[in-house]
Amino acid sequence: xxxxxxxxxxxxxxxxxxxxxxxxxxxxxxxxxxxxxxxxxxxxxxxxxxxxxxxxxxxxxxxxxxxxxxxxxxxxxxxxxxxxxxxxxxxxxxxxxxxxxxxxxxxxxxxxxxxxxxxxxxxxxxxxxxxxxxxxxxxxxxxxxxxxxxxxxxxxxxxxxxxxxxxxxxxxxxxxxxxxxxxxxxxxxxxxxxxxxxxxxxxxxxxxxxxxxxxxxxxxxxxxxxxxxxxxxxxxxxxxxxxxxxxxxxxxxxxxxxxxxxxxxxxxxxxxxxxxxxxxxxxxxxxxxxxxxxxxxxxxxxxxxxxxxxxxxxxx
Amino acid sequence: xxxxxxxxxxxxxxxxxxxxxxxxxxxxxxxxxxxxxxxxxxxxxxxxxxxxxxxxxxxxxxxxxxxxxxxxxxxxxxxxxxxxxxxxxxxxxxxxxxxxxxxxxxxxxxxxxxxxxxxxxxxxxxxxxxxxxxxxxxxxxxxxxxxxxxxxxxxxxxxxxxxxxxxxxxxxxxxxxxxxxxxxxxxxxxxxxxxxxxxxxxxxxxxxxxxxxxxxxxxxxxxxxxxxxxxxxxxxxxxxxxxxxxxxxxxxxxxxxxxxxxxxxxxxxxxxxxxxxxxxxxxxxxxxxxxxxxxxxxxxxxxxxxxxxxxxxxxxxxxxxxxxxxxxxxxxxxxxxxxxxxxxxxxxxxxxxxxxxxxxxxxxxxxxxxxxxxxxxxxxxxxxxxxxxxxxxxxxxxxxxxxxxxxxxxxxxxxxxxxxxxxxxxxxxxxxxxxxxxxxxx
Numbered sequence: 001x002x003x004x005x006x007x008x009x010x011x012x013x014x015x016x017x018x019x020x021x022x023x024x025x026x027x028x029x030x031x032x033x034x035x036x037x038x039x040x041x042x043x044x045x046x047x048x049x050x051x052x053x054x055x056x057x058x059x060x061x062x063x064x065x066x067x068x069x070x071x072x073x074x075x076x077x078x079x080x081x082x083x084x085x086x087x088x089x090x091x092x093x094x095x096x097x098x099x100x101x102x103x104x105x106x107x108x109x110x111x112x113x114x115x116x117x118x119x120x121x122x123x124x125x126x127x128x129x130x131x132x133x134x135x136x137x138x139x140x141x142x143x144x145x146x147x148x149x150x151x152x153x154x155x156x157x158x159x160x161x162x163x164x165x166x167x168x169x170x171x172x173x174x175x176x177x178x179x180x181x182x183x184x185x186x187x188x189x190x191x192x193x194x195x196x197x198x199x200x201x202x203x204x205x206x207x208x209x210x211x212x213x214x215x216x217x218x219x220x221x222x223x224x225x226x227x228x229x230x231x232x233x234x235x236x237x238x239x240x241x242x243x244x245x246x247x248x249x250x251x252x253x254x255x256x257x258x259x260x261x262x263x264x265x266x267x268x269x270x271x272x273x274x275x276x277x278x279x280x281x282x283x284x285x286x287x288x289x290x291x292x293x294x295x296x297x298x299x300x301x302x303x304x305x306x307x308x309x310x311x312x313x314x315x316x
Numbered sequence: 317x318x319x320x321x322x323x324x325x326x327x328x329x330x331x332x333x334x335x336x337x338x339x340x341x342x343x344x345x346x347x348x349x350x351x352x353x354x355x356x357x358x359x360x361x362x363x364x365x366x367x368x369x370x371x372x373x374x375x376x377x378x379x380x381x382x383x384x385x386x387x388x389x390x391x392x393x394x395x396x397x398x399x400x401x402x403x404x405x406x407x408x409x410x411x412x413x414x415x416x417x418x419x420x421x422x423x424x425x426x427x428x429x430x431x432x433x434x435x436x437x438x439x440x441x442x443x444x445x446x447x448x449x450x451x452x453x454x455x456x457x458x459x460x461x462x463x464x465x466x467x468x469x470x471x472x473x474x475x476x477x478x479x480x481x482x483x484x485x486x487x488x489x490x491x492x493x494x495x496x497x498x499x500x501x502x503x504x505x506x507x508x509x510x511x512x513x514x515x516x517x518x519x520x521x522x523x524x525x526x527x528x529x530x531x532x533x534x535x536x537x538x539x540x541x542x543x544x545x546x547x548x549x550x551x552x553x554x555x556x557x558x559x560x561x562x563x564x565x566x567x568x569x570x571x572x573x574x575x576x577x578x579x580x581x582x583x584x585x586x587x588x589x590x591x592x593x594x595x596x597x598x599x600x601x602x603x604x605x606x607x608x609x610x611x612x613x614x615x616x617x618x619x620x621x622x623x624x625x626x627x628x629x630x631x632x633x634x635x636x637x638x639x640x641x642x643x644x645x646x647x648x649x650x651x652x653x654x655x656x657x658x659x660x661x662x663x664x665x666x667x668x669x670x671x672x673x674x675x676x677x678x679x680x681x682x683x684x685x686x687x688x689x690x691x692x693x694x695x696x697x698x699x700x701x702x703x704x705x706x707x708x709x710x711x712x713x714x715x716x717x718x719x720x721x722x723x724x725x726x727x728x729x730x731x732x733x734x735x736x737x738x739x740x741x742x743x744x745x746x747x748x749x750x751x752x753x754x755x756x757x758x
Contacts, residue, residue: 064757066429
C-alpha cells in the first residue's frame with residue numbers, strides 16, 4: 001500500500017543509486033524494530049502460519065484424530081470428496097444465509113442508533129454503554145440466557161409473542177424459528193461493536209461543518225442526511241466488510257444454542273468442519289474442507305478490495 | 317550492591333512467580349509439559365451421566381472409595397459427541413483418564429484405533445471373566461476377537477403400559493399385572509386397538525417422533541432386526557439393506573401412525589411424557605432410562621416389559637450398553653492399572669444401585685441376586701438384555717452419532733407420513749451411501 005507513495009524510479013540506474021534501506025532508517029533502529037516485533041512474530045508463526053501449513057499438509061493425507069501421525073497419502077481425493085459432498089455445501093449455504101440475514105441489520109441499525117445517540121444532548125455515555133455492554137458478554141453466557149428466554153411454554157420471548165396475540169415460532173424445533181432465534185441473539189450481542197465504530201467516526205466529523213450548516217439554515221434532519229451520512233460512508237464500507245467476514249465465521253452461537261439443529265438445518269460450515277474433524281475423527285478431510293472455506297473467504301476479501309480500489313481511484 | 321536494578325527486580329519477581337506456580341499445583345502443570353498423566357487421585361474416571369444416573373454413579377463411586385480406601389476423581393462431561401471427542405483425543409494424545417465410560421455401540425472405532433487396553437489377565441485376576449456377563453453385551457464388547465470393554469448394563473428399548481387401562485382393555489393375564497403373551501404383529505396391533513377402543517382414547521400408544529431421531533432409529537431397528545440383518549457390514553463400508561424387509565418394516569411403522577391412527581404422528585418428548593403420565597395413551601415406546609421420569613407421578617400405575625415378536629418369529633430388543641474401558645496410556649504404572657481394574661470391579665459389584673435408573677445389570681452376580689430380582693419393573697425385562705440387537709458395527713454408528721440422526725430423520729418422515737415406504741428405502745440407501753463411501757478413519 002505504502003509503495004504507491006514512493007515516486008516511480010525513472011530508470012534502473014536510479015534504483016541502484018538509492019540507499020539500500022528504504023527511507024534510510026538507522027541500522028540500530030531497524031534491528032530494534034524486529035526485536036520488538038519478535039514476540040508477535042513468534043505467536044504469529046506458532047499459531048497462524050504453522051497451523052495453516054500443517055492444515056495444508058494433512059489435507060493431502062488420510063489423517064485421523066484418533067491416531068498419531070499424518071496417515072496415508074491420498075493426494076487430492078479429500079478435496080474431491082469435499083467438493084462433491086452435499087452436506088458441506090449445505091453448511092456453506094447456511095453460513096452465507098446467516099450472513100445475508102445478519103449483515104444488513106448489523107450495518108444499518110447501529111448506524112441509525114449511533115446517529116441518534118450522538119444527537120443526545122445529555123447522558124450520551126449511558127447510551128454508548130448500554131449499546132456496547134452486550135458485546136463483552138461471552139458467547140456461552142449469551143446463549144444460555146437466550147436459551148432460557150426461547151424455552152417453549154415458559155420462556156420470556158415465547159410469552160412475549162403471546163402478549164401481542166401471536167404464536168411464538170418453535171425456536172428449537174423448526175428451521176425458520178431457529179434462524180429467527182439465532183439472528184435476534186446475534187443482533188443483540190454484536191450490535192455494540194459496529195455501534196462503537198460509527199460513534200468514533202461521528203466524533204471525527206468536525207463541529208465546524210455542522211456550525212456552517214446551521215448558519216446556512218440546515219435543520220437536524222438535513223444535517224444527518226447531507227453531512228453525517230455522506231461523511232460516514234468510508235466507515236460504512238469498513239463495517240460492511242468486517243461484518244460480512246465475521247458473519248461468515250459464525251460458529252459459537254449456533255453451536256451452543258442449536259447444535260446446528262434441527263436436523264443440521266442451521267449447521268454453519270465451521271461446525272461442519274468441527275463435526276467431521278473431531279466428532280467423526282476425519283482430520284485430513286476436515287482440513288481439506290477448511291482450505292476450501294479459506295479460499296472462499298480470501299476470494300471475498302480480495303474481491304472487496306478490488307471493488308474498493310476501483311471506487312477510490314474513481315473518486316480521486 | 318545497595319540497590320537492585322529494575323531489571324534484576326523484575327527477573328527475580330518473575331522467577332519467584334513461576335516457581336510458585338509450578339510448586340503450587342505441581343503435578344498437573346508439570347505433567348502437561350512432560351506429557352504424563354496428572355496424578356491427582358488413584359483413579360481418574362470420566363463419565364457422561366447427568367440427572368438420576370449421575371446421582372447413582374456418584375453414590376457408587378463414593379461407596380467404592382469408602383470400601384477400598386482409594387481416591388477416585390470422577391469427571392462428568394457432556395453427553396454424546398462432545399464426550400467421545402474428548403475421550404478419543406485424550407487417548408490419542410497420550411493423556412487419557414484411567415477408567416472411562418463408553419457406550420458399547422461406540423466401542424468399535426475406539427478399539428480399532430488402538431486406544432483401549434484389552435480386557436485381559438489383570439481383569440481375570442480380579443474375577444472379571446466372560447461367564448459372568450450377559451452374553452449379548454460381552455459379544456458386543458468384543459472387537460476382532462478381543463474384548464475391550466467391561467459391560468456395566470444393558471438398556472433396551474421397551475414397552476411401557478398403563479396397568480389400569482390395560483386391564484380395562486382386557487389385555488392382562490390372570491396375575492393382573494402382566495400382558496397376555498403376543499406372538500406376532502397382528503396380536504400387537506389388536507392389543508393397541510383394544511386399548512384405544514375400550515378406553516375411548518384418541519391414541520393407543522405414543523413414541524417420541526419429533527426432533528428425536530435416536531428414538532425413531534431405536535424403534536425402527538427393533539422391528540427391522542426381527543426380519544433382517546444389519547443394514548451395513550464390513551466395518552461400515554458396505555450397504556447391506558434387505559429392501560423387502562425394510563419396506564415391510566416401514567409399511568408396518570406407517571400403519572401405526574397413519575393408516576389406523578393408533579399413535580400420534582407428531583410427538584415431542586414433552587408430548588410423550590404428558591400423554592402417558594396423564595393416562596391419555598395406554599402404551600409408551602421408549603428406553604428403560606425413562607422409568608425414573610414416570611415413577612414419581614401420582615395416580616400413574618405402569619409396568620414395563622420387552623416388546624413381543626413383531627414381524628419376525630422371535631422377540632428382538634434394540635439396546636445399547638454402558639461399559640467401562642481403560643484407555644491406553646504408556647505412562648500408566650502397573651499399580652495404577654490394578655487400581656483401575658479394582659475400581660471397575662467395585663462398580664460392577666454395586667450395579668444394583670445402577671439398576672435404579674432402569675438399566676439391567678450386565679454383571680450376572682448382581683443380575684441374579686435376590687435384590688435385583690425383587691426390583692420392579694427392572695427385573696421384568698432382563699430377557700430383553702439377552703435378545704439385544706445393537707447398532708451395526710461401523711466407525712460412524714453409535715449412541716448420539718450423526719449416523720443415528722441421519723437414519724432417524726428418514727424414519728421420522730415415514731412416521732409422519734411425508735414419505736411412503738418405498739421412497740424411504742431409497743432415501744435410506746442414499747443417506748447410507750454418504751457414510752459408507754467416506755474414507756474410514758481407522
